[in-house]
Amino acid sequence: MGHIVILTGAGLSAESGLGTFRDKEGLWTRYDIDEVATPQGFARNPGLVHEFYNARRANCRQAQPNPAHIALADLQHFAADRVTLITQNVDDLLERAGASDVIHMHGHLTGALCAACEHRWTAPDTMSIADACPSCGQHSTRPDVVWFGEIPYHMDKIDTALATADLFVAIGTSGNVYPAAGFVQDASARGARTLELNLAHSAITPLFDETRLGPASKIVPKWVAEIQQ
Numbered sequence: 001m002g003h004i005v006i007l008t009g010a011g012l013s014a015e016s017g018l019g020t021f022r023d024k025e026g027l028w029t030r031y032d033i034d035e036v037a038t039p040q041g042f043a044r045n046p047g048l049v050h051e052f053y054n055a056r057r058a059n060c061r062q063a064q065p066n067p068a069h070i071a072l073a074d075l076q077h078f079a080a081d082r083v084t085l086i087t088q089n090v091d092d093l094l095e096r097a098g099a100s101d102v103i104h105m106h107g108h109l110t111g112a113l114c115a116a117c118e119h120r121w122t123a124p125d126t127m128s129i130a131d132a133c134p135s136c137g138q139h140s141t142r143p144d145v146v147w148f149g150e151i152p153y154h155m156d157k158i159d160t161a162l163a164t165a166d167l168f169v170a171i172g173t174s175g176n177v178y179p180a181a182g183f184v185q186d187a188s189a190r191g192a193r194t195l196e197l198n199l200a201h202s203a204i205t206p207l208f209d210e211t212r213l214g215p216a217s218k219i220v221p222k223w224v225a226e227i228q229q
C-alpha cells in the first residue's frame with residue numbers, strides 16, 4: 001500500500017447529523033453565504049456570524065463520529081505515515097474518532113482567531129463580539145475558519161502530499177469549491193490513481209479512475225477493510 005491521500009467533505013459527517021452545504025436542506029439553502037461565510041459579512045454583522053458558528057459548534061458537540069470517521073482513523077493507525085488525511089470540514093469528528101494530524105484546510109470550529117493580532121486559542125462554546133482577544137485584548141475575535149475569498153490553510157503541506165500520492169481518494173465532497181476540487185487533477189497528473197466515494201455523482205466524478213456510490217458509513221469502512229488486506 002503506497003501513500004494514500006484522502007480528501008473529505010461534508011458528506012463524511014452527514015450521517016453524524018451535521019448536514020451538508022449543497023444538498024437539499026443544506027446549510028447554503030438556509031443561510032446566505034455572503035452574510036455568514038465571508039470577511040465582508042463578518043465586518044457587516046459579526047454578531048450574526050458568531051450566531052451561525054455558535055449553532056454549528058453546538059451541533060458538532062452533540063454529534064458523534066460515524067463508522068466512516070472511525071474507519072479512516074483505523075486506517076491511519078494501521079498505516080500511519082502512509083496516510084494523509086485532508087478535510088474541508090470544520091468539525092472535529094475525525095479527531096474524536098481517533099485520527100491525528102488531520103489537515104483542516106478550511107480551519108476548525110474548535111478554534112478561535114484574533115483578526116487583529118492573529119493569536120489563536122481554543123474557542124469557547126459560544127463566541128460573541130463582546131469577547132476580547134486573550135493576547136492583545138482587542139474585540140476582534142472570530143471563528144478560526146476559512147471564509148470564501150480567503151486562502152485555505154496548509155496548502156504547501158497539501159501540495160507536497162499530492163505530489164507523492166500513489167492513491168488519491170475523495171470522500172463526500174461535491175467538487176464545487178476550489179482549490180480542493182482541483183486536487184484530483186493534481187494527484188492524477190503526478191501519477192496517482194484516483195477513487196471517489198460519494199452518495200451521488202459529483203461535479204468532478206468524470207475526473208476519477210473509479211467512483212463508488214453509497215453512504216459513507218457503509219462504503220468507507222468497506223473500502224478501508226479492502227485495502228488493509
Ligand code: APR
Pocket residue numbers: 008009010011012014015020021022023026088089106171172173174175176177197198199200201202214215216217
Ligand atoms: N455519504 C457520502 N457522501 C454524501 C453523503 C453520505 N451520507 N451525504 C451527502 N454526501 C455528498 C453529496 O453527494 C455531495 O457530493 O456530500 C457532498 C456534499 O457536498 P457539499 O455540501 O458541497 O459539501 P462540500 O463538498 O464539503 O463543500 C466544500 O464548500 O461551502 C464550502 O467550506 C465549505 O468545506 C465546504 C466546501
